[in-house]
Each structure stands twice: as structure tokens, then as C-alpha cells.
Amino acid sequence: MHRPGAPLRMVSYLVPAGPVWLFERLASVVARTLDRPVELHFDASRSGPGPDGVPFTSYGADIGFVCAPSYRWLRHGAVPVSLVGVAPVPSDPRSAGVARHVSEVVVRPEHPAGSVEDLADATWAANDPCSQSGYHAITEFLPRARTVFSGSHERSMAMVEAGEADAAAIDAQVRRGAHDGLRPRDGLRCVGVLGPHPTQPMVAGPALTAAERDALAVAMLALRGGSALTDAGLAGFGRVADETYAGVRTVRPALEAP
Numbered sequence: 001m002h003r004p005g006a007p008l009r010m011v012s013y014l015v016p017a018g019p020v021w022l023f024e025r026l027a028s029v030v031a032r033t034l035d036r037p038v039e040l041h042f043d044a045s046r047s048g049p050g051p052d053g054v055p056f057t058s059y060g061a062d063i064g065f066v067c068a069p070s071y072r073w074l075r076h077g078a079v080p081v082s083l084v085g086v087a088p089v090p091s092d093p094r095s096a097g098v099a100r101h102v103s104e105v106v107v108r109p110e111h112p113a114g115s116v117e118d119l120a121d122a123t124w125a126a127n128d129p130c131s132q133s134g135y136h137a138i139t140e141f142l143p144r145a146r147t148v149f150s151g152s153h154e155r156s157m158a159m160v161e162a163g164e165a166d167a168a169a170i171d172a173q174v175r176r177g178a179h180d181g182l183r184p185r186d187g188l189r190c191v192g193v194l195g196p197h198p199t200q201p202m203v204a205g206p207a208l209t210a211a212e213r214d215a216l217a218v219a220m221l222a223l224r225g226g227s228a229l230t231d232a233g234l235a236g237f238g239r240v241a242d243e244t245y246a247g248v249r250t251v252r253p254a255l256e257a258p
Contacts (some may be wrong), residue, residue, distance in 0.1 A: 008034065010063040011041040013048045013070070013130075017153055017174045018088075022232045023065070026220075027140045030063060033219040034212055044152070046128040047200075051077050057080075062205045063216075068132045068248040071201050075242070084202040085217040086237040087244075091230070092172050099238040100196035103133040103169040106160060106188040113167070116141060116192035122166035123148060125156035132248060133171040137194040153158060168232055169194055198244045202237075 010030060012023045020042065027038040041061070048070025049056065056064070056074065061211070066074075074081040087099035094102050105116050112121050119142070126147040127134035134153055139147050148165055150156040156168035157175070175188075202220065203214050217239075222237030223229060 001136045007037045008062045009039050009041065009060060011043060011061045013043050013046065013052075014065050015044050016183050017171060018065070020230055022228060022234075023153040025228045026065075029219050029223065030216060033215050047131040047134070049074060050130065055245045056081060056205050060205065060207070062207055064203045064205075065200055066203060067130050067200050068198050068245050069136055070130050071203055072245055072248050075245075075255075076202070080206050081203045082206075082208075082213060083240060083242060084204050084213050084220070085239060085241065086220045087201045087240045089224075089235045089238040090173055090199065091233055091235045094193070095196065095235075097235065099182070099199045100191045101133060101199050101241050102195035102197075103137045104158065104172050104175050104190045105167060105169050105192045105194060106175065106190055107167045108160060108163070109187065109189050111166060111189070113191050116194065118191070119167045122146070125150045125159040125165035125168040127151060127153050127156050132197050132200075133195070134169055136248070137196070137197060138169050141194055157188060167191075177231070194217070198240060201240055201245070202234065203248050205258065 008030065010027050012018065015023070023040060027040045031038045048066035051073040071081070089095060089097060089099050090101050092101065105119070107113050113122070122242070124138050124145050124147045126138060127150055129135055134156060135147065138147065150159055150171065153170050153174040156165070157170060159165040160168050218236040221239070229236055
């Protein structure tokens with residue numbers, strides 16, 4: 001338990017794919033809901049914590065937005081994080097109004113591949129080992145895929161454009177440039193879609209009570225619609241539970257991402 005009025009520490013691993021201003025808005029909702037100041041942190045080096053649980057172990061993060069594999073590692077590892085019970089719902093019609101998203105598999109226009117199956121022997125740019133949409137989606141479909149870690153979806157697309165990789169799996173929100181911080185990559189050709197997979201959950205460290213998690217879930221669900229979410233390519237937030245992520249890959253690759 002926190003002492004009354006103590007700042008909450010909130011960390012997002014979803015930048016720049018998710019804009020900074022979106023998480024600033026969400027931090028203000030958290031502060032208002034729990035009547036506490038919020039310290040907002042970002043980590044753009046990967047899509048979520050590794051199995052060691054940093055930052056929940058290093059500086060006591062209370063709330064996080066992490067990719068689905070990280071949640072599974074943390075939930076069933078040394079750090080007992082819990083779901084708040086909500087995750088973003090993309091405005092992409094392929095999400096069908098629930099907290100799921102797809103990865104678009106892209107190649108250069110001249111590449112001979114006509115499907116994802118044609119890329120079994122290709123070199124893939126993958127953003128980082130914690131990413132569902134940019135790494136695990138590839139290796140689930142093509143277990144022997146040869147991957148090179150790029151550090152971000154944007155960098156993966158740049159590597160494909162430059163011929164440094166043959167293909168990449170890109171979160172559809174990122175490929176479309178769903179907010180003004182990202183540039184759409186219209187020069188790349190989509191040869192297929194992987195997914196849908198559950199979106200990145202909002203998680204809570206052990207200091208937050210069940211009542212506080214429930215209050216946050218209600219507040220996030222109330223955000224459906226509105227310009228901040230629309231500008232970020234989101235329709236709102238939807239309900240998720242532990243079973244939502246039961247099928248998420250839990251193999252722990254070596255974390256040598258940039």
C-alpha cells in the first residue's frame with residue numbers, strides 16, 4: 001500500500017507507436033480517479049519489461065502499459081502484476097470493436113513474395129523480443145524465421161525499404177501512421193496479415209488494491225470516443241481478462257534487442 005497522497009509511478013513502453021500525449025492524457029485520468037499525483041515515465045527501448053520485472057522491481061512502478069508477452073512473463077514470474085482489466089481498442093475495423101489488433105506483413109514493391117508463406121526463408125526485421133505484433137507474431141507463424149532486431153516498428157519499415165531486411169510485421173496502427181508522430185509507409189506492399197492478437201494491457205503493480213484497479217477500469221472504459229483517442233487511432237478501451245492472453249507466446253528469447 002502507498003501512503004495517502006504518495007505519487008503513483010506510471011510507465012509506458014508503447015511509444016512512439018502510441019503518442020506521448022495520449023499517455024499524458026491517461027495519466028491525468030489515473031490521477032483524477034485515484035486522487036494522487038502521477039509520475040509518468042517512458043521506455044522506448046522495447047515493448048515491455050523482460051522476465052526480470054524491471055521497472056516493477058527497480059523503482060516500484062505502479063501502473064504500466066506493456067506488450068502482451070511481457071504481461072505473461074510478469075504475471076507468471078517473480079513480479080505479481082495484475083491486469084487493470086482493460087486494454088486499448090483500435091479504430092481499425094479488423095479489430096471488430098474489441099481489444100485486438102493485427103500485424104501487416106510488408107515487403108518492398110519489387111519483392112516476389114505474394115503471401116506470408118512465401119517469406120519462410122526471408123530475413124525479417126523485428127522490433128524487439130517483447131513485441132507481440134512485431135516479433136512473436138512472426139515466430140508463431142514461421143517458427144524458423146530468421147529475425148534481426150531493429151528497435152522499433154518504424155526502424156523495421158526503414159530496414160525493409162533500404163533492403164536491409166526482406167520483410168517485417170508491423171502493427172497496423174503504426175503502418176497507417178495513426179497519429180501525427182508517425183509517417184505512413186505507402187511505398188511498402190502488404191502481402192498478408194497476422195493475427196488478430198490481444199492488444200497491450202494496462203497492468204498494475206502489487207501496491208494497487210483491487211478496488212483501485214476496478215476504479216481505473218471504470219474510468220478507462222468511460223473514455224470511449226473523444227478526440228484524444230480518435231487522434232491516436234483508438235476507439236476506446238475494452239474489457240480484458242487473464243484468459244484473453246492465455247494464447248500469447250511465453251517463450252523467452254534472449255533480450256539482446258537494441
